[in-house]
Amino acid sequence: MTKRPRNVVVLGSTGSIGTQTLDVVERLQAAGVPLRIVGLAAGSNVELLERQIERVEPDVVSVASEAHAERLTARFPSLRVLSGDGGPTNLAAEDDVDVVVNALVGAVGLMPTLAGVSRGRIVALANKESLVVGGGLVRDALKTGGGRLIPIDSEHSAVLQCLEAGRRKDVRRLLLTASGGPFRDTDPSVLGHVTPQDALRHPTWAMGARITIDSATMVNKAFEVIEAHYLFGVSYDEVDVVLHPASIVHSLVEYRDGSILAQLATHDMRIPIQYALTYPDRLATDLPRLDFTSPLAFEFRPLDPARYPAFATMMSAARVGGSAPAALNAADEALVRRFLRGEIPFLGIARGLAVILERWHAEMGSDGDDASDLGELLAADRWARRMAQDLALV
Ligand SMILES: NC(=O)c1ccc[n+]([C@@H]2O[C@H](COP(=O)([O-])OP(=O)(O)OC[C@H]3O[C@@H](n4cnc5c(N)ncnc54)[C@H](OP(=O)(O)O)[C@@H]3O)[C@@H](O)[C@H]2O)c1
Incomplete structure (x- = not known):
């Protein structure tokens, strides 16, 4: 009996890691490695996803919006198309998937990682937020599900x-x-005035916007x-x-x-x-x-800790544990978005994280082990995201 190829789904296929993953898979296939991409998940870049569908010919794809899903179904009638928040998780849970490449950005990556490892799959993990937000849950799911995490x-x-x-x-x-990051040699006195364009100019790596700003902080x-x-x-x-x-x-x-x-x-x-x-x-x-x-x-x-105050704040949240890392990740996602839109200054990201960690201690704080309650993590995520969106930071 001939062995079937290893079936791969790529979550976040339209992003920096996702597009490079497709390139790597094509190179490996050309070298005779038996890999097949059976599923792709994207957010809103439907034009690129359409080109990827033509190139890769997957069985199933997922997109964020219903309107994009309808467009894809009209264009590719034999393709199965999923939509909405649960799309990437459902892809990771599809039958006959061997490897889940999780290249989503943000907390949205946690559920697909859990779905993959709890079904015994290999999860090739770029989405570090899975472990920042729900590291304890992922560790438990690895024990019971028998999956494996391989870092990207x-x-x-x-x-x-x-x-x-x-x-x-x-x-x-x-x-x-x-x-x-781009400001490692910048005079700290001018960091209050750097622009999103300055912060997006990473000295060595070309990456998605959020990780590039997170590298600067x-x-x-x-x-x-x-x-x-x-x-x-x-x-x-x-x-x-x-x-x-x-x-x-x-x-x-x-x-x-x-x-x-x-x-x-x-x-x-x-x-x-x-x-x-x-x-x-x-x-x-x-x-x-x-x-x-x-x-x-x-x-x-x-x-130099003085140059990177957000590093120390995030590490305090890690050491406190509980839902603090999940809260600060959500806060950071929102603060980075606000900085990129020109609503807050660069240093506002670090200031906002410090304020939100203080409020977390006051309002949510239960020191302790890794949070093992998904509901608690999601509540902390919503709480911090709301606060980061509303915080006055000049
Ligand atoms: N880039 C790197 O070199 C690098 C290196 C190491 C680790 N990482 C990590 O890898 C992950 C991805 O980074 P990246 O730089 O590749 O990010 P990116 O370029 O911004 O790509 C993110 C991907 O996630 C998709 N996405 C975002 N929100 C979504 C949602 N709600 N539902 C479905 N898909 C969604 C995006 O889709 P659309 O674009 O279609 O909206 C895109 O395909 C991050 O966790 C990052 O920290 C990246």
């Missing part, structure tokens, strides 16, 4: 690879690298610490962040004898995406490689 984030892909080279009991700490790096905590079962004290402007060393693992292992590559997300799709195999690529015939910058600097 370059830092966590690097850590995974460095961990495979040693023994877990010998690990002293994980070191996540951070480019420092370093909220993204705090999210990655939380992600590492859940993915690798380490405490927050065992994860450190170090600035590495060149983004060549994607992260490091320090072992107890003082040896440090690092993973290096060009900053091209297609490398960790491919590794997540073929793990534990490591297949050939024709992607750009590091060139050691010219000088390479291996500079590392400590993170």
